[in-house]
Amino acid sequence: MNFDEEDFEYEKKEINKESGFLEKNIDNMIKKKIDNKRIKNIDKTKKRAVIEAVFDERTIWELGRLIKNDIIHHIEGIISAGKEANVYLGYDCDEKEIALKIYKIDNNISKWMRNYIIGDPRFKNIPNNTSKIIYLWATKEYKNLKRAYKSDLKVPKPIYVKKNILIMEYIGIGPNPAPRLKDIKNPPNIGNIMENILQFIKILYQKANLVHGDLSEFNILFHNQTPIMIDISQGVSIHHPKAEIFLVRDIKNIFNYFEKFEIVLPDPETFYYEIIKTQK
Numbered sequence: 169m170n171f172d173e174e175d176f177e178y179e180k181k182e183i184n185k186e187s188g189f190l191e192k193n194i195d196n197m198i199k200k201k202i203d204n205k206r207i208k209n210i211d212k213t214k215k216r217a218v219i220e221a222v223f224d225e226r227t228i229w230e231l232g233r234l235i236k237n238d239i240i241h242h243i244e245g246i247i248s249a250g251k252e253a254n255v256y257l258g259y260d261c262d263e264k265e266i267a268l269k270i271y272k273i274d275n276n277i278s279k280w281m282r283n284y285i286i287g288d289p290r291f292k293n294i295p296n297n298t299s300k301i302i303y304l305w306a307t308k309e310y311k312n313l314k315r316a317y318k319s320d321l322k323v324p325k326p327i328y329v330k331k332n333i334l335i336m337e338y339i340g341i342g343p344n345p346a347p348r349l350k351d352i353k354n355p356p357n358i359g360n361i362m363e364n365i366l367q368f369i370k371i372l373y374q375k376a377n378l379v380h381g382d383l384s385e386f387n388i389l390f391h392n393q394t395p396i397m398i399d400i401s402q403g404v405s406i407h408h409p410k411a412e413i414f415l416v417r418d419i420k421n422i423f424n425y426f427e428k429f430e431i432v433l434p435d436p437e438t439f440y441y442e443i444i445k446t447q448k
Contacts, residue, residue: 275298
């Protein structure tokens with residue numbers, strides 16, 4: 169950090185006065201800013217753990233700065249809770265929906281993340297500090313989204329990243345987030361969906377020079393009859409030493425999902441070689 173504890177306390181108080189976001193303690197912030205109805209199926213103890221896992225003091229401070237600087241206006245409620253991050257529905261100063269992905273500052277998670285950072289030529293001088301690894305991971309997802317979005321692929325548009333907070337396009341209608349593909353029992357036009365996802369894998373590799381690394385029906389939203397790929401934080405450069413291993417895993421996951429539908433699937437091995445041939 170570039171500030172000492174005294175500076176931190178002073179700035180925190182100032183942000184509290186100006187933004188109205190920072191409250192006396194985390195419980196007050198939860199009551200005012202978190203939509204309890206969106207997590208009604210989580211019992212009280214687990215609910216508190218879900219919130220406090222990401223809303224530590226410094227993250228609250230960073231959120232206050234984002235509000236102070238008019239980057240966000242407020243947070244409405246939780247969209248999803250995951251092992252590495254929680255995603256929240258928020259609003260910018262134009263009252264437009266945005267998604268805020270807040271990564272957990274967790275030592276065990278940071279150790280797992282290093283496996284996808286080490287070997288990626290885009291990242292040098294990888295830190296050992298837990299917080300800095302998490303911050304690097306957030307930046308990594310932002311950069312991956314930016315590459316994919318510039319390649320005209322269906323991913324949320326990246327908007328801003330700071331420390332462990334990533335702001336991106338919200339995928340949904342009003343307060344209702346788009347469902348994951350896994351939660352749709354009978355997806356319409358399943359053949360078109362399959363083609364779109366296979367094209368995503370191919371273009372991501374050939375044009376954006378990335379491999380998703382964690383692609384499955386769990387990380388695909390279905391919005392306006394179109395699959396939108398998310399959770400690309402694990403994405404690696406095609407020059408990563410394990411890139412082709414991750415590519416094979418993505419292909420297997422997607423083919424396993426579509427095998428349960430009555431559609432004709434291409435040969436996975438042929439598809440794999442179609443993807444990598446331009447890089448050989």
